[in-house]
Amino acid sequence: MTTYYSKDHEWIAVDGDIATVGITNYAQEQLGDVVYVELPEVGKTVAQGDEAAVVESVKAASEVYAPIDGEVTEANDGLADEPAKVNEDPEGGAWFIKLKIGNSGQLNELMDEAAYKAYVETL
Template sequence: MSGIKFTKDHEWISVDGDTATIGITAYAQEQLGDVVFVEVPETGKTVAQGDEAGVVESVKAASEVYAPVSGEVVDANADLEDNPALVNQDPQSGGWFFRLRLSDEGELDGLMDEAAYKAYIEELD
């Protein structure tokens, strides 16, 4: 399966074959404000759905980034260490956090598609 999905915790996950790229949504970065620090998971680490997989900090506060699905971390965005502002500038592309090799594609079914996420954030505002 392929396509982009969203979590209630404001992560996006873009699936290509058995690999997924994960970041935080445009809505999330806007709510956070200026991102000043990002911590991404180490390659090779195995995470379960809902585990803490990274950290994103603005001037105001720190937030955890959760793994939207289970899998093994196969890549992480090293650019964010030197340029955390990428998360603000390009949250759903250049500001990606990490890539996972999926261990259970079925978990994707529980996530929101773009229309459902859009409706969800409208309800929050």
């Protein structure tokens, strides 16, 4: 499994033609305590850069953007009941959606872990 990162602080783990999407640890730290997560319906098609989900914290609401084109095959419905999981395990069990990859070429526009860490250091 290969993991990529976006400048909007989403991570995307690719396994075959399915990509799991969530927010990075940096993003959850910026948000603070997450109190609400809104996820898309299974079957929804998203384009790169489109809003794919919404996460709200005690500080602010923020969109989670689709890092690539795809169709939602699964949503992590457990986050609706336990949104605080986003703070506890943002780059693991607190993933937001799984996508059937629509354009694998878009992965080349994303960063690897080292490039993402370097990017975050500039913020």
